[in-house]
Amino acid sequence: MHSDPIVARLRAAGCVFAEAEAAFVRRHLHHPGDIERAVEARAGGMPLEHAVGVAEFAGLAVAVADGVFVPRRRAEVLASAAVAHRPDARVVVDLGCGCGALAAALASHLPGAEIHAVDIDPASVVVARANGRRFGFRAHHGSWWTALPTTLRGRVDLAVGYLPHVPTDRVERIHPDFRAHEPRHTVDGGPGGLDQVRAVAAPMTEWLSSEGVFVTLLSTEQVASVPGRVLQADDEDAVIVLDGAAVGHWGL
Numbered sequence: 001m002h003s004d005p006i007v008a009r010l011r012a013a014g015c016v017f018a019e020a021e022a023a024f025v026r027r028h029l030h031h032p033g034d035i036e037r038a039v040e041a042r043a044g045g046m047p048l049e050h051a052v053g054v055a056e057f058a059g060l061a062v063a064v065a066d067g068v069f070v071p072r073r074r075a076e077v078l079a080s081a082a083v084a085h086r087p088d089a090r091v092v093v094d095l096g097c098g099c100g101a102l103a104a105a106l107a108s109h110l111p112g113a114e115i116h117a118v119d120i121d122p123a124s125v126v127v128a129r130a131n132g133r134r135f136g137f138r139a140h141h142g143s144w145w146t147a148l149p150t151t152l153r154g155r156v157d158l159a160v161g162y163l164p165h166v167p168t169d170r171v172e173r174i175h176p177d178f179r180a181h182e183p184r185h186t187v188d189g190g191p192g193g194l195d196q197v198r199a200v201a202a203p204m205t206e207w208l209s210s211e212g213v214f215v216t217l218l219s220t221e222q223v224a225s226v227p228g229r230v231l232q233a234d235d236e237d238a239v240i241v242l243d244g245a246a247v248g249h250w251g252l
């Protein structure tokens with residue numbers, strides 16, 4: 001039995017990274033009752049971030065809640081590459097924001113920019129609004145661009161979206177911890193995985209400013225099917241930038 005009771009409880013429940021998870025719990029929770037509830041929830045199979053109510057993303061501690069997509073560390077590169085590509089952006093949107101982790105990261109790197117976030121899932125928008133008050137962005141409920149205030153039409157310099165892009169037949173392979181706690185619409189991108197990327201790209205020129213761009217993260221194997229420019233890539237993921245010309249090439 002491990003001398004640390006939290007590590008021992010998590011290990012007994014089969015958590016492989018029990019030490020790291022215990023440290024995460026202690027970093028974010030300080031009241032004994034909160035710690036106890038979180039450890040029990042985690043031992044019962046809830047993803048760690050949902051159990052604690054916090055996710056770590058781009059050096060920030062953002063609120064998250066059960067049923068809301070847990071921000072993935074692999075998406076941090078989307079925020080950093082987008083900011084490096086458009087450090088001058090004044091009007092920025094995060095499409096499909098979940099808890100708003102990308103919007104929070106963008107707000108921390110683009111002080112002074114007007115930042116909006118959108119999600120179709122009401123529970124996500126509730127959490128995103130709480131994060132928005134802390135980090136400095138506004139969250140709206142609805143589908144993609146249509147959720148934005150119409151005053152943003154033609155003014156968006158930088159749109160960022162970590163969209164559902166997992167091909168339907170691969171969704172079943174996602175870790176069961178997450179599959180049970182994140183709704184399917186947060187990840188399922190249709191048969192080839194690109195249905196939502198097309199849905200966002202099709203009307204984007206109505207919303208983007210003349211130099212505006214849409215930056216997204218896809219799997220590297222999807223890059224060949226998208227008429228965008230790769231900003232950054234490794235074996236698994238690629239950050240792609242699309243502009244109005246890309247939409248034309250796609251015939252959207």
Ligand SMILES: C[S@@+](CC[C@H](N)C(=O)[O-])C[C@H]1O[C@@H](n2cnc3c(N)ncnc32)[C@H](O)[C@@H]1O
Pocket residue numbers: 069070071072075095096097098099100101102118119120121124142143144161162163164165185186187
């Ligand atoms: C892969 S998750 C990413 C969430 C968040 N950007 C992050 O990195 O943590 C995709 C998000 O898109 C949202 N979504 C799916 N369809 C949508 C739609 N039609 N309009 C707006 N958001 C949508 C889901 O609810 C989910 O929160």
